[in-house]
Amino acid sequence: MEIRRTFDLLTNLKHNIQKDDILCAKRNKEWVKFSVKEYSEQARLFSYGLLEKGFQKGDKIVTVTNNRPEWNFVDMGMAMIGVVHVPIYPTISDEEYKYILEHSDARMLIVSDTTLYNRLKEVTAQIDSIKEIYTFNDIEGAQNWSEITMLGEKHRINWKDKFKEIRNSISDEELVSIIYTSGTTGNPKGVMLSHKNFMSNMKDAYPLFPLSPKDNILSFLPLCHVYERMINYLYQYNGCSIYYAENLGTIAQNLAEIKASAFVTVPRVIERIYDKLVAKGNDLSGISKILFFWAMRLGERYRANGRNYPLYALKLKIARKLIFSKWQKAFGGNLRFVVSGGAALQPRLSRLFFAAGIPLMEGYGLTETAPVIAANFIAKPGNLKIGSVGPVFNSVEVKFDDDGEILAKGPNVMMGYYKDQKTTDEVIDSEGWFHTGDIGTLLNDKFLKITDRKKEMFKLSSGKYIAPQAIENLLKESDFIEQAIIVGESEKYAGCIIAPNFEFLHMWAHEQKVHFRDNKELIFTDEVMAIFRKEVHRFNKQLGAHEQIKKFRLVCDNWSAATGELSPTLKLRRRVIYRKYADVLRDMYDYHETEDNRGSISFD
Template sequence: MQIERTFDLLENIKQNHNRPDILMAKREGQWVNFSADDYNRTSKHFSYGLLARGFSKGDKIATVSNNRPEWNIADMGMAMAGVIHVPIYPTIGDDEYKHILAHSDAKILIVSDLALYNRLKPIAEELENIEEVLTFNFYQDIPHWSSITKEGEENRVNFKETLLKIRKEISPDDVVSIIYTSGTTGMPKGVMLTHNNFISNVKACAELFDLRAGDRILSFLPISHVFERMVNYLFQYRGCAIYYAENLGTIAQNMVEIQANAFATVPRVIERIYDRIVSKGEDLTGLKKAIFFQSLKLGEKYRYNGKHNPWYGLRLWFARKLVFSKWQKAFGGKLRFVVSGGAALQPRLSRLFFAAGIPLLEGYGLTETSPVIAVNHLSKPNSLLIGTVGPVIENVEVKIDEDGEILTKGPHIMKGYYKDEKNTAEVIDENGWFHTGDIGKLIDNRFLKITDRKKEMFKTSSGKYIAPQVIENMLKESFFIEQAMVVGENEKFASALILPNFEYLHLWAHERRIHFRDNMELISLNTVQKRFQQEIDHYNKQLGKFEQLSRFRLVHEAWTAQSGELSPTLKLRRRVLYKKYADIIRQIYSYNEGEENRGKHKFS
């Protein structure tokens, strides 16, 4: 059948993948399945319910929810009725919620649980456009989302022909969703994405990955994010069974329970998984510990093309037998590949996972490109180069502008920013090229390599450009460093704020019988400062003279999406961090009262 709109996936599932386990969720400790028939029928009832309540094409409904089958049902129900879905992250601040809910013109808000209901109901009551707030979970005396599906079921006969007519009139170029960017700087903008944006991306990616009907997929990235949204459509297109993780803390457990075949992730999750693996290695003793860390060093030298000497191959065979085989078991034993997006992935981690027999494939895209522009894959020769984001996908064009910015054109480009012609015109030029804001280059005229965000690059006072992400990613290769932010705009030299990997640092301190009351005291100890200086010295040798970090400061507070230092996709929110650590940055550069204005724009 022809698939041109997101809801065409439902008919495709019904005809070709009529399975009992298309969508799965854990309820009261047990996995509960939603069959292809359940999915199709309930989505239609949701559509009928919307029509019965007077919704028409172009109206908006917002959702703030965890990943769950009901989200998909509501999403498909909206799409069939021509209603535009506005999915919102569950981890943003109240000001952002108020902005998005008002700006989007959403008429209804559906939230997942009581905590979000209690938080967002007062905000919704301040807004004239929000008529009702419902929940996906059931609570006494609180409107439940099933009231819409029940109303639809009761009115099915009355609206069956109407819905058929509306579905036929929906064009692939109609807007199906407005996704608000995560807002690393300023208030988020509403990205208008069409059916064709998503479906063109799904079809272009479908042939690149070894996905089979019935494959078990674990979904844990926010489905409100464009990356997880698109791959959810991709998995449905292929007839996979999608299991929604209970939360980020249960990923490992859920992976083993379902024996996952694949999943999508962001680098921060992979980094945390790797940190836990290293911590377990630190608990080993004697020969076992030596073999463990020798295997890691060996894995970091892995080459995907297999051009290793026989001695390396023999050692890798032993490493896989003794160490890396346990990695596969930790993922459930059936994992065939992992796709990472959303931020830069350390090449070292890709090599390690490949060495362990788990292909870790990096891709690249933006919300505005729905999202994939390029991705590494294994479907054909010469389609993977570790350290790049892979070849550009089919139907997508890419060129590098004179200043190094990546430009792209094709069916994946958004329709524009909602109610924002000015910003739309700034990023999509008169020839249809979207300006990504990322700096990069094409290697061998095939593989796209991202070097930094154009807006995040800065000049030192000597006029030298610094690309902070490259240095930050390098620093995070250290076992000791969890996060880092490079600073130094308009200053004589670059410096860094460093959040230690306290799990590893505690083990290191314990082995040396270093006593401390808390993390604040730990990072102030001279022994710890010297150890981090060794790490900085090691990485400075890999940097150009003007890029080298002359100073650093350790910080002890966690950087999370909940506390605001990271975006919902776990990228640094630099403006928040600059403000939070303004005093420390002033100390790094030894501002006195007369000098303070030099960097004032950075701290306001």
């Protein structure tokens, strides 16, 4: 059947893919599985319940929850009667919650657990448009979402015909969701996405990533994020069984339990997996340790598309048998591919996973493009280039502005920003081209490569431009560096604030017999400063003269979305970091050569 609207996926499942485990979640240490029939019934009853409560086309409902089957029940239930779904991250600030809840004009809020319920009950008390709060978990004193489905069951006969009338009247051009961008600066913007935006993007992805009803998928990126949401629809189109991870800490365990075929992720998760692999390697001894790191170094030199020389291929065969086969086993033994998006992926990590027999492919897109513009894939030969984000999707057009900014046009481009025509007109020009804000180029007339964010590029006082993201990504190749931010706008030279990888640094300090009481003391030891000077100097050799880091400072904090330095999608929040480390920046650029040269690099 033709899939034009998100809820057509549900009809397609009912007619073509009857299975007992389309949506699965762990409850009390056991996987609870929902059939296609249960999914369809719960979604429909939710629609009836909303109609009975007086909801109409265009009304808004906000959800704040972890990934769970119920998210899909309410998502489809809203869509079938034209109610607009506004999903929000569970990790944002009260100030952001208040802004989004007010700005979206939401009538109802559904949250997952007690913590969110207690927190948002106070926030919504100040917002007139929010009439009711419901919960997914059973919470004493709170209304449970199942009360709406029970209401729908009770009044099913009354609303059956009206439901069909509304559902059949919905066009693929109509608004289905407002997704508020996490934003690294300013208030979040409400991206209005239609059924067509999502479904056109899903159809472009369909032939690129071979999946079937036989495949089990692990989902752990937030469903409120456009990337996981579109992929969630893609899984349903293919009839895959979707298992929602318990939390980020159980990913490896859950992958093994369900023998996952694939998953999508962001680079930060891959970096954490890599860190854990390195930690396990460091725990080995003797020949096992030597072989482990030999295989790692070999893997990082992998060349895609069969372009490895014969001796390398022989060595790789040995490495796969001795080392990498254990990785596949740890992931459940059935992992066929991984797709990374949301931020730049270090090419060496992609090479390493390919070498291990687990294709790790990078894609690119934005919330405003629902989301994918381009992606590497292996379904057909010649469509993979490590270090790029792959070929442009079939229905999407791309061109470059005079300054190298990527412009995109296609059925996936958003309807606009909610209640913000001025900003909409700033990013979508009169010819329909969406200005992404990313700088890029086309390699071999085929592969899109992102070089930096337009707004993040800055000039030194010499007039030379710095593209910070590429340098930051390079620095993060070091096992010692967790996060880094390049600074120096209007200054004479580029500097860097580094958040160390303390898990690795502690192991290194123990081996080197470096004594310390806490992280604050550790980062100021002579031995640690020396190793970081060495690391920065190593990367400086790969940079142009004006890009090289002349001074850096180490900080003793772990940067995260919870503490504010990273957005919910784990991108650097530059303004937050600048404010937090204002004293560090002043010290770096008010530096006198007669002072202690801690954190400075000499090029003599």
